[in-house]
Amino acid sequence: MAALIDGKAIAEKVKAEVAAGSERLIREFGEDARPNMTLIVVGSDPISKKLVNMKANDCEASGITPTVIALSESTSEGKLLRLIDRLNRDDDVKAILCQLPLPEHISTKRVLAAIAPEKDVDGFSARIDSDDYDVAACTPAAVMRMLRESGVDVAGKHCVIVGRSNMVGKPMAIQLLLNDATVTVCHSKTEDIASHTSRADVLIVEVGRPGFITADMVKEGAVVIDVGMNYVDGRPTGDVDFPEVEKKASLITPVPGGVGPMTRAYLLVNALTLAERRAEK
Ligand code: GUN
Numbered sequence: 001m002a003a004l005i006d007g008k009a010i011a012e013k014v015k016a017e018v019a020a021g022s023e024r025l026i027r028e029f030g031e032d033a034r035p036n037m038t039l040i041v042v043g044s045d046p047i048s049k050k051l052v053n054m055k056a057n058d059c060e061a062s063g064i065t066p067t068v069i070a071l072s073e074s075t076s077e078g079k080l081l082r083l084i085d086r087l088n089r090d091d092d093v094k095a096i097l098c099q100l101p102l103p104e105h106i107s108t109k110r111v112l113a114a115i116a117p118e119k120d121v122d123g124f125s126a127r128i129d130s131d132d133y134d135v136a137a138c139t140p141a142a143v144m145r146m147l148r149e150s151g152v153d154v155a156g157k158h159c160v161i162v163g164r165s166n167m168v169g170k171p172m173a174i175q176l177l178l179n180d181a182t183v184t185v186c187h188s189k190t191e192d193i194a195s196h197t198s199r200a201d202v203l204i205v206e207v208g209r210p211g212f213i214t215a216d217m218v219k220e221g222a223v224v225i226d227v228g229m230n231y232v233d234g235r236p237t238g239d240v241d242f243p244e245v246e247k248k249a250s251l252i253t254p255v256p257g258g259v260g261p262m263t264r265a266y267l268l269v270n271a272l273t274l275a276e277r278r279a280e281k
Contacts, residue, residue, distance in 0.1 A: 002224070002249035007142075010149050011261035015062050018268040022063030025272070025279055035275035036065040037095040037121055037267075038087055042080065042106065043073040047231075048099050055097070055264055062268045064275075077106045081114050088116040094278055095121035095271045100167075118277070121270045126171065135270050137171035142262035143204060143225055144175050150251055152202065152223055155180035160200035162186045162193065162213070162239075168206040168227055193217070210237045215244040224249045227259050236260075 025033045037059050041052045049070075056066035071080065080098075087093045096119045102108050117125040123137040147154060159176045163169040164187040176183045181202070186193050188207075197203055197217040205213050206227035218224060228239025238255030246252055253259055 002246045002252040005146050005150050005225075005251055005253045005258065007146060007253060007258040007260065007262045010146060011265040013149075014145065014262070014265040015058065015268060018062040018064070018265070018272050021272045021276070025276055026063070029279040033275060033279040034063065034065055035094060035271045036067065036092075037097060037271045038067045038069060038093050039097045039099065040069045040071065040080070040083070041099040042071045042075050043103050045101075048101070052099050055267060058264055058268055059271070062272075064268060064271050073103055075103075075106075077110065080106060080111060084111065084114045088114075088119060093119065095119055095274045097121050097267070119274065121267055121274060122167075123171075123270055124166065135273050136175065136266075137167065138266040138270060139168045139206075139227060139259065139263045140172040140175040141269070142259060142266040143172060143227070144179065145266070146225065146253065146259070146262055147202070147223070150223075152251065154202060156182070157201040158182050158184070158199060159202040159204065160184045160186065160196050161204045161206075162197065163206035163208075163227070165206060172204055205239045207239050209239055211239070211241040213240040213245060215241065215248050218245050218248050220248055221250045222248070224252045225259065226253050226255050228255065229260060 022035055039052050039055055041048055052068060056068050059066035087096050096115050098111055100108060102111060112124050123135045126136050154176055159181040161169050161172050164185055169185060173183045173185050184196050186196050194217040198219055200219060200222055202223045203218060204225040208228060208230060210230040210232050224240055224245055226238035226240040230237045236256045
């Protein structure tokens, strides 16, 4: 039976580190150095609104000043790009987040590309040709921290990622490579996914399909990280068939209470890093 990786508990530790870091920064450079974050949410999707409110509350608890800008569903791409341009040029704005998904008439690619890299708190513009990863994509950074906290050293291990999104799968592969793992990335066109997942020492899943990973797809003693966040009858559910896979894995993350709270905590880490970089310039 697997031991649980308690994302909620590790996230509390990370948040306390960020709060201490914010205090240290303000002590050294004054109140103007306080980290802040501008969160943009477009439309009225209740889950997006709830997540943005949770992120803003997390900010307040960690000494980071949040500003939430809520725009209507009918906001044009041009208007959103002009807002981002204004925030990019505003010296008082240190971190910008645009909550995804955006309404269909707005190009996610153009909007994310418009956010200045030095204010990109999601870490989406982290370069792949550099190991300067101090502002890394939040979910992969969160997963790496959860592995470290659980005593899992990925060096030389076979890590299999299921999912190749820009937000998780691709940056996750890079973070693992930077830590000397051997990495396989599976996706919707991969033939016989189980032949790959069943050889994974560490299996990281983000496919958006509840119960996609079944026990027969998992190696005995594997570490299983479930990045999935699906809602089944209104309840958050991961991509892993937890009750069955738990019997086979050595370590596993629950949903909820696994990767989710850690991703939000790493947003705060990034906000602090962006504020530190600016204060030390
Ligand atoms: N929507 C769901 N997760 C995320 C995230 O990590 N960042 C942003 N900007 N939007 C999201």
